[in-house]
Amino acid sequence: MNNDKSRQTLLGIVGFGAFGQLAAAHLGEYFEISAYDPSPGLAKTAQQLGVTLSSLHSVSQADVILIAAPVSSFEEVVSEIAVACNPGALIVDVGSVKVIPSEIMRRLLPNHMDIVATHPLFGPQSAGPGIEGLKVAVCPIQGRRHMRLAAFLRKALGLTVIMTTPDDxxxxxxxxxxxxxxxxxxxxxxxxxxxxxxxxxxxxxxxxxxxxxxxxxxxxxxxxxxxxxxxxxxxxxxxxxxxxxxxxxxxxxxxxxxxxxx
Amino acid sequence: MNNDKSRQTLLGIVGFGAFGQLAAAHLGEYFEISAYDPSPGLAKTAQQLGVTLSSLHSVSQADVILIAAPVSSFEEVVSEIAVACNPGALIVDVGSVKVIPSEIMRRLLPNHMDIVATHPLFGPQSAGPGIEGLKVAVCPIQGRRHMRLAAFLRKALGLTVIMTTPDDxxxxxxxxxxxxxxxxxxxxxxxxxxxxxxxxxxxxxxxxxxxxxxxxxxxxxxxxxxxxxxxxxxxxxxxxxxxxxxxxxxxxxxxxxxxxxx
Structure with a gap:
């Protein structure tokens, strides 16, 4: 198992609140997950979910970076990810609005990153026992990996993917x-x-x-x-x-x- | 069957709109039903539900009278029932409000009638395939037959009965x-x-x-x-x-x- 883990894709979750934790619970079998959150008291939850808590800089070096931070700190977080991230990383956000965050990601992140803005139309309340059949809006912003991401959301997680634009x-x-x-x-x-x-x-x-x-x-x-x-x-x-x-x-x-x- | 029918309690439905028809559909096996409605074009529906369309005077002579008429014509309808009804009849209304109709029924109907004001908390939209488990508010107004009515609603129709007052x-x-x-x-x-x-x-x-x-x-x-x-x-x-x-x-x-x- 440890050998498998070491070959797994690294997922960095930025913002380990209610949604970041929900994501970790559903993505743990597909990724090796690290998470960053400035709030204290998350160690036990992280351990239960098999997630390593780490610095924003370290989490930003993952293969896939999932931003689940509040809109108020979004721009600051993206600036720091822009400095630390590896070439070829895929960055995905999950906020409830898409126009402003997409513009921020496009403006601040390097051109060689793939950027996909998403909005899972559910949360810990509505996810309940499982997320199969729930909806997620997916907006391609930069690069081509939105196709693979959409396929993963559909096939691995069983979500209904709605391809759209931030404005729509x-x-x-x-x-x-x-x-x-x-x-x-x-x-x-x-x-x-x-x-x-x-x-x-x-x-x-x-x-x-x-x-x-x-x-x-x-x-x-x-x-x-x-x-x-x-x-x-x-x-x-x-x-x-x-x-x-x-x-x-x-x-x-x-x-x-x-x-x-x- | 005809012999059984002739011994059945007579139910008169005053107002054969959406709710009157829903009532007939669920009460047909317990009563012989006649209905009055001033609107034309109800003959086919009545026939399908095994209901005899008749005059308000004739319908008012039933053992149990169910008023499913709109609030706007409620007082007029009760006045006419008051003249035609038999001693000992039970009168039940089913409107969405209870204070004003109860006051009208108490004021206009003879003292020897039993009066129960009810509000089935459902309609044709929410009744769907069946009414079992749905709620009905029951307010005793005059006489003691609200007990038997409540038992019927509970046991025969499977409704959840909420005993209350018109004001509450x-x-x-x-x-x-x-x-x-x-x-x-x-x-x-x-x-x-x-x-x-x-x-x-x-x-x-x-x-x-x-x-x-x-x-x-x-x-x-x-x-x-x-x-x-x-x-x-x-x-x-x-x-x-x-x-x-x-x-x-x-x-x-x-x-x-x-x-x-x-």
């Missing part, structure tokens, strides 16, 4: 993730939701909310602030809510039975 | 149904929702919306206008949405990296 991704994600998180935020502020006299559709709504309510604050930040289309979608949602509110208040002052002649 | 029901339903329908209305106005790059939580949200989007307009009217608690819940939802909107716009003018010193 962010437009659609602004609606998909933007709306889910906005609605979840509003409903969570309404206080504990009923669980007794509930309908099927309300149960589905509650389940949707419970899946995103434990997401790291960085995810909400990324979705609402780092997606160039998020503000338009959000404004549209709030404007439509406001006009529906006005309609309903207007309607409630003219009771229908005042108009009925019989 | 409307408070909880204002949140459960009010929010589901409000969110559905806003999202439907946003246009066709994405189906490709979707997350699990967005899929649940879409499913919740699709379950209520085909509800009759009367259902939305009842939920938003005939529930005394709906306006408070709605205002709270819109106020929280507006304040979240203000927070997000304020936050987006102060980008986080302006404050980071390194």
């Amino acid at each position: 991704h962010d437009q659609e994600a602004a609606v998909v993730q933007g709306l889910t998180h906005l609605i979840a935020k509003v409903l969570l502020r309404m206080g504990p939701l009923p669980t007794r006299m509930t309908t099927k559709s309300f149960d589905l709504l509650s389940e949707a909310i419970s899946m995103v309510q434990h997401d790291a604050p960085e995810v909400f930040e990324a979705i609402e602030k780092a997606n160039p289309y998020a503000e338009t979608v959000r404004r549209r949602f709030f404007d439509l809510a406001a006009s529906l509110s006005i309609e309903l208040e207007a309607a409630s002052t003219t009771k229908p039975h005042n108009e009925s002649g019989h | 029901h409307d408070q909880e339903a204002a949140v459960v149904q009010g929010l589901t329908h409000l969110i559905a209305k806003v999202l439907l106005r946003m246009g066709p929702l994405p189906t490709r790059m979707t997350t699990k939580s967005f899929d649940l949200l879409s499913e919740a919306i699709s379950m209520v989007q085909h509800d009759a307009p009367e259902v939305f009217e009842a939920i938003e206008k005939a529930n005394p608690y709906a306006e408070t819940v709605r205002r709270r939802f819109f106020d929280l949405a507006a304040s979240l909107s203000i927070e997000l716009e304020a936050a987006s003018t102060t980008k986080p990296h302006n404050e980071s010193g390194h």
Whole structure:
């Protein structure tokens, strides 16, 4: 086994939070994994997942580098990887937005690296027992290894691969993730939701909310602030809510039975 | 079979729309059913369900009368039933709100009738292949036959019975149904929702919306206008949405990296 391990491709995970750990759990049988994270207290988790914790410089020398760091530190992390990485390395990010991170990677990383921007449309909450059949968006940015990566995601991990561009991704994600998180935020502020006299559709709504309510604050930040289309979608949602509110208040002052002649 | 039928309890369904038909489909083996509806074109459906279409007066003479008429015509319908019904009949309504209809039934119907206000927390969309395990709220209004009715709903139909009062029901339903329908209305106005790059939580949200989007307009009217608690819940939802909107716009003018010193 040790001999096999030594011949395995090295995977460096930059950012060993909830998603970095999920990735390690599913990729451990295909790669020898090292990970970097500035947070303390990750030694036990790393050990359980067979991951070696190391410096950012060292992790950046892997064959494949997976960036699972928050948007707020993304540019800084990519700058450091750019200095340390080996020629021919493949770099893959997994953030919830794609336009800004892709532009940063293209600008800061050497030309000889392959760059693929991805967005696994799931997290620790939705992955549950397994990830087979779940979706991942894949955007080729530089080089040609997106083909091999897509094949690996499909065949080895059983994911449904959606090939797209950062711009198309962010437009659609602004609606998909933007709306889910906005609605979840509003409903969570309404206080504990009923669980007794509930309908099927309300149960589905509650389940949707419970899946995103434990997401790291960085995810909400990324979705609402780092997606160039998020503000338009959000404004549209709030404007439509406001006009529906006005309609309903207007309607409630003219009771229908005042108009009925019989 | 005809002999058995002639000894069966007579059930009169007032309002043979989507819910009246669903009720007939599930109650046909326990009752001999007649139904009244002012809309034309129901003969074929009635025949398929083994239901005799008849006048409101005639239907009101059944042993058990099920009112599945819209809130807008509820008072008128109850007035006519009050005149025609037999002593000792059991009257049951199935609307989405309970305070106002209960008050109308108590006020207009004779003292010798048993009255039970119910709200099956499902409809043709959520009933799907079967109703077993689905929920129904039951409010005793007059007489004692709510016990036998609850036992029937539990044992014969396999429903989960929630015994409650019209006031408690409307408070909880204002949140459960009010929010589901409000969110559905806003999202439907946003246009066709994405189906490709979707997350699990967005899929649940879409499913919740699709379950209520085909509800009759009367259902939305009842939920938003005939529930005394709906306006408070709605205002709270819109106020929280507006304040979240203000927070997000304020936050987006102060980008986080302006404050980071390194």
